[in-house]
Amino acid sequence: MSHLIFIVLLNILFTNGLKYNGYQIVHIEPTKEQTELIHQNCNFDYITPLRRNGGLTKVVVKSEERKIVYNFLSSNKIKFTVIVDDLENYFKKERLHQLSRLKTFDRGTISFRRYERHETINNYLKSLASKYPELVSLENIGQSFEGRDMIVIKISTGRGTKQKPVIFIDAGIHAREWIAPATALYVVNQLVENSTWNNFMIQNADWYILPSLNPDGYEYTHTNDRLWRKTRSLGSECTGTDANRNFDFYWGTTGASSAECSEIYKGRNAFSEVELQNFKNFSEANKDKIKLYLTLHSYGYFILYPWGYTSDLPQDVDELQHLGSTVSSKIRDYSGTRFTVGSSTNVLYPAAGGSDDWMKGVNGVDLSYTIELQGDYEGFELPAEKILPAVRESFVGIQAFHSYVDKKY
Ligand code: ARG
Ligand code: ZN
Numbered sequence: 127m128s129h130l131i132f133i134v135l136l137n138i139l140f141t142n143g144l145k146y147n148g149y150q151i152v153h154i155e156p157t158k159e160q161t162e163l164i165h166q167n168c169n170f171d172y173i174t175p176l177r178r179n180g181g182l183t184k185v186v187v188k189s190e191e192r193k194i195v196y197n198f199l200s201s202n203k204i205k206f207t208v209i210v211d212d213l214e215n216y217f218k219k220e221r222l223h224q225l226s227r228l229k230t231f232d233r234g235t236i237s238f239r240r241y242e243r244h245e246t247i248n249n250y251l252k253s254l255a256s257k258y259p260e261l262v263s264l265e266n267i268g269q270s271f272e273g274r275d276m277i278v279i280k281i282s283t284g285r286g287t288k289q290k291p292v293i294f295i296d297a298g299i300h301a302r303e304w305i306a307p308a309t310a311l312y313v314v315n316q317l318v319e320n321s322t323w324n325n326f327m328i329q330n331a332d333w334y335i336l337p338s339l340n341p342d343g344y345e346y347t348h349t350n351d352r353l354w355r356k357t358r359s360l361g362s363e364c365t366g367t368d369a370n371r372n373f374d375f376y377w378g379t380t381g382a383s384s385a386e387c388s389e390i391y392k393g394r395n396a397f398s399e400v401e402l403q404n405f406k407n408f409s410e411a412n413k414d415k416i417k418l419y420l421t422l423h424s425y426g427y428f429i430l431y432p433w434g435y436t437s438d439l440p441q442d443v444d445e446l447q448h449l450g451s452t453v454s455s456k457i458r459d460y461s462g463t464r465f466t467v468g469s470s471t472n473v474l475y476p477a478a479g480g481s482d483d484w485m486k487g488v489n490g491v492d493l494s495y496t497i498e499l500q501g502d503y504e505g506f507e508l509p510a511e512k513i514l515p516a517v518r519e520s521f522v523g524i525q526a527f528h529s530y531v532d533k534k535y
Pocket of ligand 2: 300
């Protein structure tokens, strides 16, 4: 028996290969001028983007690059600190940690004490639909490239004659941003399983939630590569498209790459990804009802509104900014966490072909936001014990979004 456990353990530890052996996570703090230098000379794999005016950024340094990178940083007097010394080891620890929680919590419902697999997520949605048939219904919007079901859960009390405003939330478009699906599931959990307490949130609004928009990528981050971002569609040289560069609105015009192997590959053509075709069909069918769209990413502590394709601001920027700031201050009052609010080009970076821009620009959903959720100093790997505090404070923000919609419609 112990022999068996040992083999299972070995498997879990080593099937993933040792891709990140000796990789480091390094915090760099360049000035504005040094930022320019880095732009010209380095090709870092960033976990927080390098911002125009400098400031803290987090990068991954491969073992074979160490010498050259540290020489470059020191000779240009750029401030840096090594935060994680061996990424493989770090991921290994987190995998073991998740495993140790498996026994206690794998009871078919969601515990928010570990990151769930795609199938568990879908099973949870199904179990809610059968337990709460008057409140919950499911719509399977299609299959992913590798054939996984993409399920939207609809939460609606169904009473009243007038069409209620719909709040549409998705998560997981970027595979490695694990806290995003967890947050979407927490919203589901609170609205359905804690519906007495949160009754005010379902009285005058319907909620459509798609917790896992890129299931193949998400599974791949669990089984093979923790830092996978894209979909898993096959290309001629490399696998996957950045689904958040694949929407048909100023597609590929800025902040996206035509190179198949790039992390921000825009795809063969707009909506080349089957996951996005499913998403498009669903969104178009419901666009008149959807009054608020939230797409969950991590990390960065940002509440972003369009546009991502231009630094120009939308004509209703005042409303978008005002609502974003209200949400941000509610979260700050609750936990002290500060989210920065602004247009995605202006506070983050230009990137065309994102879902938020498309939802607003093409579908006419005025209130459209990307939320860059919590991350730890390690980046995407927010440790499992931090899921609950993270999703709780985000839920406070979602309540604030809801109360605005409630008043307006
Ligand atoms: N981190 C997100 C991404 O790179 C930000 C998206 C913001 N929205 C946008 N349309 N650029 O996809
Ligand atoms: Zn993202």
